[in-house]
Amino acid sequence: MTGLFAEIRARAAEIVEHARSVRFDEAGLAAFAARLREERAEAPAWDATTHHRGTPASTLAYVFTLDAINFGSGWFPTLRKRPGRSGYYTVAMGLKDHFDRAGAWRAAELAQLAPEDLARVLGQRLEDPEVAELMALFARALNDLGRLLAERHQGRFEGLVEEAAGSAERLVRALARMPLFRDVPFYKRAQITVADLALAFEGQGPGRFADLDELTAFADNLVPHVLRMEGALRYAPELEKRIEAGDLLETGSPEEVEIRAAGLHGVERLVAAIRDAGGRTTAREIDFVLWHRGQRPELKARPRHRTRCAYY
Secondary structure (H helix, E strand, C coil): CCCHHHHHHHHHHHHHHCCCCEEECHHHHHHHHHHHHHHCCCCCCCCCCCCCCCCHHHHHHHHHHHHHCCCCCCCHHHCCCCCCCCHHHHHHHHHHHHHHHHCCCCHHHHCCCCHHHHHHHHCCCCCCHHHHHHHHHHHHHHHHHHHHHHHHHCCCCHHHHHHHCCCHHHHHHHHCCCHHHCCCCCCHHHHHHHHHHHHHCCCCHHHCCCCHHHCCCCCCCCHHHHHHHCCCEEECHHHHHHHHCCCECCCCCHHHHHHHHHHHHHHHHHHHHHHHCCCCCCHHHHHHHHHHHCCCHHHHCCCCCECCCCCC
16 A cells, blocks of 8 residues: 555554553453454444435535534533534534535635634534634634635535545545645544545445545544553553543644554554454444444543644
8 A cells, every 4th residue: 555545554653653652552452353353343324313415415515514624522522512412413413404404505605604603503602712712713614615615626515526536545635735634644534524425425426435445544532532441552641640630632742643643553453453353344444433432421431632623
């Protein structure tokens, strides 16, 4: 494997190799891989109860719009959540309701959205300065998307798919023209946009990518948390103490980067172990499985690391 995805994998492995605050528990990692293989866990389908599915055009617009604002976990504890829903689902479902009711924003509208517009659609209050900060970032991300569509694709969401021409790597690079997508070296949201298109369109049309299985895991704060809770990943005592206390980690700090790299590389190791035992899976599938596993109440009850940035 060569190209961008190989570079991402190599960089994550290098970070983990020299990490000072995280390490794998070899026995725990092997045991977790065996459990996943026995469970025959598979990636879920696109859930139309929590995500918009309309016409092909509106579904395409929804995926790009959602993943432009698919971040903010460091602010999620401050959001007004939908009953029984996480921060991510609060955002996804708020956007779904808007699309179901009013349709997609056009490129020109995206370029003009203000924090007040996002707060209204997502059911948030700007009186809270922390929520206002996140809504401002959401507006900036959607403004960037609107301008990119207008300047390079005549305002058409389809233009991004056409430019990619069936290549996940080309779409990731195209999205990374926007600063808030330029998450070097992990490219989390650009990669998950590809994966979401594949889910929403069941691998056909705009969701068909020849190199789909080359995607890495989507480096965030939930997958490494699941690895840690399953006994596959260990943190240094001081880092563990800070996370348990709810302290925010600085974006780009050694600890924050090491955790994300360990999540990505840990998925690679799980994939390798499952394949070595005769199973079949990909990093994308294992990532989805672990992310959904992380929605379990017993895992959500334990703090995971929080960082305030536009990358996850």
